[in-house]
Amino acid sequence: MAKEYIAINWNNIEDAIDKATWEKLTEQFWLDTRIPLSNDLDDWRQMDQQEKDLVGLVFGGLTLLDTVQSQDGMSALKEDIRTQHEEAVLNNIEFMESVHAKSYSSIFETLNAPKEIEAIFEWTNTNEFLQYKAQRINNIYQTGTPLQKKIASVFLETFLFYSGFYTPLYYLGHNKLINVAEIIKLILRDESVHGTYIGYKFQVAFNELNADEQAEIKAWMYDLLYELYENEEKYTHELYDGVGWTDSVLTFLRYNANKALMNLGQDPLFPDTADDVSPVVMNGISTSTSNHDFFSQVGNGYRLGQVEVMDDNDYDI
Numbered sequence: 001m002a003k004e005y006i007a008i009n010w011n012n013i014e015d016a017i018d019k020a021t022w023e024k025l026t027e028q029f030w031l032d033t034r035i036p037l038s039n040d041l042d043d044w045r046q047m048d049q050q051e052k053d054l055v056g057l058v059f060g061g062l063t064l065l066d067t068v069q070s071q072d073g074m075s076a077l078k079e080d081i082r083t084q085h086e087e088a089v090l091n092n093i094e095f096m097e098s099v100h101a102k103s104y105s106s107i108f109e110t111l112n113a114p115k116e117i118e119a120i121f122e123w124t125n126t127n128e129f130l131q132y133k134a135q136r137i138n139n140i141y142q143t144g145t146p147l148q149k150k151i152a153s154v155f156l157e158t159f160l161f162y163s164g165f166y167t168p169l170y171y172l173g174h175n176k177l178i179n180v181a182e183i184i185k186l187i188l189r190d191e192s193v194h195g196t197y198i199g200y201k202f203q204v205a206f207n208e209l210n211a212d213e214q215a216e217i218k219a220w221m222y223d224l225l226y227e228l229y230e231n232e233e234k235y236t237h238e239l240y241d242g243v244g245w246t247d248s249v250l251t252f253l254r255y256n257a258n259k260a261l262m263n264l265g266q267d268p269l270f271p272d273t274a275d276d277v278s279p280v281v282m283n284g285i286s287t288s289t290s291n292h293d294f295f296s297q298v299g300n301g302y303r304l305g306q307v308e309v310m311d312d313n314d315y316d317i
Contacts, residue, residue, distance in 0.1 A: 008084040018085035021197045032103035037110040043176045058164040060124035063104040070097035076141035129235035150202040158195035158260035166249045173280030199263030
């Protein structure tokens with residue numbers, strides 16, 4: 001028997017968060033092609049080779065994780081939707097994850113020679129710590145329960161990306177690579193919505209479980225976080241020991257791991273708070289929107305609707 005299709009009706013909303021998230025994401029729509037990355041070339045030429053190598057590697061790692069999220073993550077989550085509107089929101093997220101992945105290639109194209117780009121992707125596709133977290137998350141997407149998939153997605157969006165985000169935020173705090181940072185701030189703004197939305201969907205299902213079932217999934221969640229953090233420590237040491245930022249990056253990671261748990265409605269695991277994070281990096285997150293003209297160069301201040309800058313409250317539904 002042929003499948004019966006049901007037309008999606010946005011005038012009959014089952015969950016108001018679906019509609020609110022759709023509107024937020026569409027208002028925030030952006031493309032990397034509107035950011036004048038070439039304006040950062042003067043800063044780039046003044047950086048030493050170690051700094052340039054670090055920038056290339058962190059963006060290579062971010063590209064890989066966004067690829068996982070766009071190719072496998074959202075399709076896995078769509079298997080367990082509650083409403084047609086939820087699927088529409090996940091379609092939007094899936095597309096924007098592809099935009100994020102492409103935006104790093106725009107950065108490479110502007111800053112790096114072709115042979116350098118090849119080397120970055122060769123490192124990205126073979127690095128054991130990057131591959132571990134990509135494969136671990138994807139394995140959950142392919143074999144996990146609906147709740148486990150949502151946990152993996154939130155951990156990826158709100159925790160694992162941040163070892164890479166630290167670098168451009170650090171340079172932004174020192175008034176360098178400002179247009180590259182514009183892209184990162186746009187991505188951060190998207191990821192904050194993605195993490196809170198998927199975390200909310202987790203909480204809806206989690207609250208339907210009995211006490212024993214909740215205890216079981218919480219134990220699994222915290223075990224996974226410990227496992228991912230252990231791998232992230234090794235990845236951070238490999239990237240940042242040479243420039244001496246490792247301890248600061250790990251503090252930033254622990255802070256964002258707590259944010260991921262908050263998105264899932266759970267208690268923080270680590271003692272680190274915003275006060276412990278480098279103020280230079282925190283300032284990069286909270287910097288107000290740049291005043292770019294919509295019809296010329298565009299940064300995270302441009303609007304298709306009323307767009308807000310990400311702040312700590314964006315992590316909460």
